[in-house]
């Protein structure tokens with residue numbers, strides 16, 4: 001069955017379980033489901049995205065239903081239920097960032113990548129999207145790279161360089 | 168000079184300020200040691216006397232909130248709100264980056280005072296670096312025997328503190344949605360009452376406080392509630408972190424007394440507008456706080472004083488706009504945020520916020536018709552106050568205040584069938600500028 005977690009590579013599932021074990025220690029033993037966010041994040045990191053198989057795996061390990069896992073995965077913007085490009089470039093276009101040029105910068109970036117509406121480049125290298133306030137308003141504009149690195153005080157030139165350098 | 172007292176930012180910018188060694192060298196954890204020699208109720212009394220009010224947005228009296236815990240129900244939990252997602256707000260991250268042990272000490276004292284043995288710091292998912300700094304500091308504190316089986320060596324008190332990362336949802340900063348998210352669910356706010364202090368995380372009594380709120384607790388224990396109260400005025404004590412962004416010469420984080428004057432903050436501390444142009448508008452406390460016109464900013468930022476001026480100091484996020492910025496453009500973006508972030512649980516908010524966004528966008532793009540500005544107001548009036556959580560109000564207040572205070576701008580868009588600002592709707596000076604982060608340059 002497509003999307004069945006039992007079809008996921010066994011070695012990666014073993015890694016998932018090994019990494020999940022210490023996370024479960026953080027919650028009361030009878031409240032395993034509390035680990036849904038960290039589990040989905042872990043699954044997403046290991047398997048590429050938090051699609052049905054990862055949702056099913058998380059639900060199984062946390063003793064809840066796949067429907068519950070899906071509901072959570074689709075609610076939060078940092079969970080990706082479909083594959084993205086290899087890199088995710090997220091530009092904040094909220095007020096403070098736009099007052100510092102984010103609107104222009106976001107438009108420039110899409111133009112450069114040939115993505116009028118955002119989305120993923122044809123070669124699958126980069127996904128671009130606009131996001132809400134990243135908590136860097138004083139050092140605006142802000143860009144979040146691969147959900148890991150916050151780049152602050154970005155200029156269009158600096159952003160172009162960073163994006164060009166992404167493998 | 169009380170204007171110069173620094174509680175939260177005193178150590179920012181020092182080398183290795185985030186480490187336990189550095190914190191200890193500056194007298195860190197002495198307040199916890201003192202607290203452990205006090206009766207728990209006496210600590211709560213000091214916090215009450217301090218007039219500490221919540222820095223997360225609502226400004227609720229912290230000591231009073233703590234007394235809402237029912238006497239005989241255990242376990243109790245503490246949730247520390249590090250979701251920091253209100254547009255214009257960027258302060259808690261710097262506390263965590265620069266002085267995580269101050270927060271941990273505040274958490275430890277609070278837990279001891281309230282007989283809590285398990286605390287979670289809910290930090291927004293977009294802050295992986297800050298989460299890592301905090302995890303490292305917690306690991307240091309655990310290894311040094313500060314938290315863990317024995318709180319600071321105290322035989323009969325254990326405390327565990329964990330970091331729980333969010334995954335991108337503004338609503339999870341709302342306290343009941345935060346608990347849902349911590350329980351592993353989507354962030355749907357709960358009906359109140361019952362309040363979290365009575366029925367909270369996993370149905371148990373739970374105290375939820377903002378990062379900045381709790382980071383003040385060590386200073387209060389060390390110096391006494393009265394000293395903290397004396398830094399402020401009326402029913403608000405202490406200093407606050409104000410985060411100023413937008414069209415100012417020196418954006419950044421400024422630690423000032425709670426009742427600092429908004430105009431002074433912008434003109435003197437931040438050097439006025441970067442363009443040298445007049446201030447057109449100021450959002451004083453995060454994007455949900457009602458906007459002020461440039462001629463209305465000579466006000467105290469103290470919670471009650473600024474409320475009397477028709478707005479709020481909310482999360483301390485001040486956004487400044489000079490007179491070259493299109494107010495309709497700004498409101499469109501603000502409206503889009505709330506439409507994007509509405510969790511979808513309540514109909515007025517789920518349906519109404521996209522309508523408001525669409526109508527703002529229609530006016531901004533020159534397709535508005537006479538009466539649209541009033542229609543926008545009417546929509547906002549039917550959302551705020553009609554929803555489970557305050558996101559409905561948060562979405563309505565900017566619309567109500569922008570339309571009222573800048574009505575001529577809306578009318579002009581409609582009459583001219585275009586945005587009068589053209590391509591420069593975000594203003595003439597859209598640059599990034601050096602920020603001042605608690606005295607440091609960034």
Ligand SMILES: Cc1cc2nc3c(=O)[nH]c(=O)nc-3n(C[C@H](O)[C@H](O)[C@H](O)COP(=O)(O)O)c2cc1C
Pocket residue numbers: 220221222223224225226227229248249250251252253337338339340341342343375376377378380381556557558561
């Ligand atoms: C939509 C919404 C978003 C909120 N976001 C945050 C937030 O990001 N951080 C925060 O500390 N409080 C936030 N709050 C306020 C919390 O609900 C709560 O009042 C606060 O965490 C209590 O802590 P305090 O009393 O120390 O301020 C938000 C409230 C609402 C209605």
Ligand code: FES
Pocket residue numbers: 092093094095096097098132133134135136137140141142254255256
């Ligand atoms: S508005 Fe972009 S980081 Fe806050």
